[in-house]
Amino acid sequence: MTTNEEKLRAFKRLLEIMDELREQCPWDKEQTFETLRHLTIEETYELSESILNKDIDGIKKELGDLMLHLVFYARIGSESQSFDMGDVIKYINEKLVYRHPHIYSDVEANDPKTVKENWEKIKLKEGRESVLSGVPVALPPLVKAYRIQEKAKGVGFDWEKPEQVWDKVIEELNELKYEVESGCEKDKAEHELGDLLFALVNYARFINVNPEDALERTNKKFIQRFQHLEGKAREMGKSLQDMSLAEMDVFWEEAKKMEE
Numbered sequence: 001m002t003t004n005e006e007k008l009r010a011f012k013r014l015l016e017i018m019d020e021l022r023e024q025c026p027w028d029k030e031q032t033f034e035t036l037r038h039l040t041i042e043e044t045y046e047l048s049e050s051i052l053n054k055d056i057d058g059i060k061k062e063l064g065d066l067m068l069h070l071v072f073y074a075r076i077g078s079e080s081q082s083f084d085m086g087d088v089i090k091y092i093n094e095k096l097v098y099r100h101p102h103i104y105s106d107v108e109a110n111d112p113k114t115v116k117e118n119w120e121k122i123k124l125k126e127g128r129e130s131v132l133s134g135v136p137v138a139l140p141p142l143v144k145a146y147r148i149q150e151k152a153k154g155v156g157f158d159w160e161k162p163e164q165v166w167d168k169v170i171e172e173l174n175e176l177k178y179e180v181e182s183g184c185e186k187d188k189a190e191h192e193l194g195d196l197l198f199a200l201v202n203y204a205r206f207i208n209v210n211p212e213d214a215l216e217r218t219n220k221k222f223i224q225r226f227q228h229l230e231g232k233a234r235e236m237g238k239s240l241q242d243m244s245l246a247e248m249d250v251f252w253e254e255a256k257k258m259e260e
Contacts, residue, residue, distance in 0.1 A: 120154035
C-alpha cells in the first residue's frame with residue numbers, strides 16, 4: 001500500500017500527463033465534454049462488470065480509466081476558465097462535510113438509516129423542490145426505479161414489510177395477466193408490465209437485492225448456457241436452426257449441471 005505522500009505524487013503525475021496529452025496528442029486535443037460522455041459511460045459499465053465478477057485487479061484498472069476521465073473533464077473545464085481539478089475537489093470536500101453533520105457538527109446519527117434520512121433532508125434545504133429531483137433523468141429505467149424508491153424511503157414514504165410488497169407484486173401480475181388475456185392494446189399491456197416491474201424492484205429492495213445486479217447475473221448465466229449449447233451444436237455439425245427444442249434442452253440442462 002502507498003503512503004499519502006506517494007498517492008499525492010501519483011495524482012500530481014496524472015495531472016501532468018493529462019496536460020501533456022492535451023497539448024501534444026492529436027486525439028486528446030480534439031476531445032470535448034460531449035465526445036467523452038459516451039466513453040465515460042462505457043468505462044463505468046466496465047467497472048461495474050469487474051465489481052460483479054469480484055475481479056479486484058480489474059476494479060483497480062477500471063478505476064484508473066475512470067479517474068483519467070475525471071481529470072480529462074477538469075482539464076477541459078480549465079481551458080475556458082470555468083473550473084479546474086482544484087475546484088472539483090474543493091466542491092466535493094465542502095459537500096461531504098456539509099452532508100455529514102453527525103461527523104463534522106453536533107448532529108447525532110448512529111445508524112445508516114438515520115444518516116440517509118438526514119442526507120435527504122439536507123438536500124431539500126439546499127433548494128431542491130423535490131426529493132426525486134436528485135435522480136438523473138438519463139439513468140437506465142431499472143436503476144432509476146431503484147433510486148426513486150430509495151429517495152422516497154429516505155423521507156418515510158415506503159412499505160412497512162416485505163410481505164406487503166410481495167402482495168403488490170402478485171396484484172400487479174394478476175392485473176397484467178387479466179389485461180393480456182382480455183386482448184388489451186399494447187399501450188395497456190406496457191402500462192401494466194411497467195407497474196409489475198416497479199413492484200418487483202421494490203420487493204428486491206426489501207430483500208436487500210440490487211435488481212440490476214441480479215438481472216445482470218442472470219444475463220451472464222444465460223449467455224454461458226447458450227454458448228455451451230452453440231458449442232455442442234458445432235460439435236455435432238449442426239446449426240441451432242436444425243435442432244429441435246428437445247435436443248437443445250438436453251444441452252441446456254447439461255450446462256446447468258456444469259454450473260452446479
